[in-house]
Amino acid sequence: MTAPMEPLPHNDLGLFTDLYELTMSQAFFNQGMSATATFSLFTRTYPPNRAYFIAAGLEDVLDYLSNLSFSDRAIGYLQATGIFSEEFLEYLRGLRFTGSVRAIPEGRLYFTDEPVVEVTAPIIEAQLAETFIINQVNLQSMLATKAARCVWAAQGRGITDFASRRTQGTDAALKMARASYIAGYSSTSNVLAASIYGMPPTGTMAHSFILAFASEIAAFRAYAASFPDRTILLIDTYDTIAGAWNAVQVAKEMEADGRKLIGVRLDSGNFDELSRKVRKILDDAGLDYVRILASGGLDEYEIETLVQAGAPINLFGVGTKAGVSADAPWTDMAYKLVSFDNRPVMKLSPDKVSLPGAKQVYRVKDVDGNFAIDIIALEDENLPGGLPVLEEVMKGGQRTAPAATLEEIRGRFQADFAALDDRFKTLNRPPRYPVSVSGRLERLTSEVREEALGINVSDTD
């Protein structure tokens, strides 16, 4: 194995693929197999305590497909491995994505077995994209879903994303900021994410700031002097109650200057008890406008407990546990070939059976406009009474419409979430939302299974 003279930049995404995508592609190439394939991206099972997913990551997928190519350095690297033929590398050099993509728009809800993205293209183009597509849609949908659970638990109180320092890498930090905003967070602490996605950045102060001064109150005063209109004081560095008294003192000094302290932050201890004590100290001092933010180890379960107990917390800063989806850090998302050269296909591996053919999902609403049932059907079926959920978003390698804004995506989520019965939003062991399969898809599945077993198993078993 020879390493290239100069390493590739981390964002040279042509090579962000599993080696087998490239070796299989060379085998397809050598066999002259260039027919059209459809791959379907779906999640087989729910992680613990989940009953819905939020579609997210499609923007990055479309961006990736629009730019899919192999740089000279990438080709040089592949050449140096000695694995690939010159003919295939020459083919790769000219490769661009020319296919189409149908997908559930970002922000919309989806459920197990439903294709969230379907890619139809010459088989090599669709195959090479597998690794990146799963990576991004899995991550972003998972994080958006986790964030939605926090927003649901907070019952209208604001949440800000504090996860960047503990997400699994820089990419995840950026994607968490965006995904959590789609799901209803109000802002992120990550400045790069805020700049990229046009979101509000937010923040308070760290313990190090307090420690750098001779006393807590000196630190409070210094910060308020620099940011008279956006100060939230961190009050737990030494003792939260003593910190609250210092905050009262500084808030009063700010009032004398015609300014208002925005809030105080609790970052450790018993939030229920401390928030009540601090609220009373603030209220007794006539500072009922000063808000209380709690952060540190929070997730949807903890937020629900605090909200149900009536803890007087106005805002939650949620970091680590949401940023890594701690109780469910992966999902069983797969990208499976469902059709090749107009032939529907499926695998039969135990517990991993996939449904054949390109598909559509029809969502049926009840008389009140709430989601009643989803039906997974073949793409060319038309199920009266159901609204199709997948839309064509790319054709001939080109986007069919400009990218939606983040606000639009956030709006889609709000609309879908409002139409989902609350019982599916329960944090612990929610029931399953009903998803069925159309009669035609069911029959096709049986036929393809029989045929596959006949060719591949019966004569050797």
Place this chain on the structure above:
Amino acid sequence: MTAPMEPLPHNDLGLFTDLYELTMSQAFFNQGMSATATFSLFTRTYPPNRAYFIAAGLEDVLDYLSNLSFSDRAIGYLQATGIFSEEFLEYLRGLRFTGSVRAIPEGRLYFTDEPVVEVTAPIIEAQLAETFIINQVNLQSMLATKAARCVWAAQGRGITDFASRRTQGTDAALKMARASYIAGYSSTSNVLAASIYGMPPTGTMAHSFILAFASEIAAFRAYAASFPDRTILLIDTYDTIAGAWNAVQVAKEMEADGRKLIGVRLDSGNFDELSRKVRKILDDAGLDYVRILASGGLDEYEIETLVQAGAPINLFGVGTKAGVSADAPWTDMAYKLVSFDNRPVMKLSPDKVSLPGAKQVYRVKDVDGNFAIDIIALEDENLPGGLPVLEEVMKGGQRTAPAATLEEIRGRFQADFAALDDRFKTLNRPPRYPVSVSGRLERLTSEVREEALGINVSDTD
């Protein structure tokens, strides 16, 4: 909030920071506080079933610090937020990292409370780097530790990294490839990672490849024709046993051409039972050289069970659960101010107390050369009998030595791991490795605590 006209590229890392790092910096700037600070990066507690950590991520930290700056676009964005003063932005425009870094070298073991990285610099420079430093060292150390557990469980069988599609983002995929190689994996499927880090790329074939052909055996033949010297056949698409017979057939055809099938891959079902059946089919056909690779849902616990049962598996392909450190997807890593302007400092928040002052870790070995105890001491202490673990790796903003090669780092891990008693490597509830605090550091901690309480709490409590 005004978004910039053109979004920043994702790799413009100057802004990869929490907003409060920048607002605190402006407050420091306004107060004329430019004295030297030391921040210490450490992990407070062990995640479940962990008793050691592997240092990883330092290379990225040093690279980040060497390049720390704010681009024109970054400054433009900050200006547009309306939060910052022109004077401070002008200061940021010229900011470079001028400090020093002491760290536990990548690949070496460390334990709770031990500083894995210490940054000493003018306070603003050290403060701004917090978010990126925690993000990277937390991720990479966590992934290396998870991978080391898999390697330990495999007891000499090879492991290859198949995690890229399910890691939490693209950054995590690249870092997993590198971290797992440090910990003893043999290769990665991620081609970009292999090219960046000079690691061996590896791979087999996917179910989609099989499905694209009229039959499984046709797919096997096509792949073997393209890669006569590096074929591993995936045999579970329809039925693993039938697939094994097809593999035998193709292996015999390859033998007739003077070629050898490398292996077969199991990707579903009961690996213990299937591997024995497949091994027998292969052996009975005179194919004892064909290796068996198992993949799909594996982690250290599952690998240990298979190895202890004696399942004839030669190689493990490990993906999702290792790539997200599924049983422990975050660690309690923090970056705390421990000294400012020659004054040792500490916070007193419940459960989050930090030790004051810049430190050194001394590792004491027993007569056999095995690790006996670690002692956390002040940087200027000299503990006879113990070997200092932290090294100076950056001074005046410059690296003190060229980057170690990945093979060197892997060697460091092997040496340290060999010197760690096996009982700490137990997968379930390992005992704690002894770590103590020097007398001087203990006394300093008491003094700083008393002083902090005196100034900040007693008169208001």
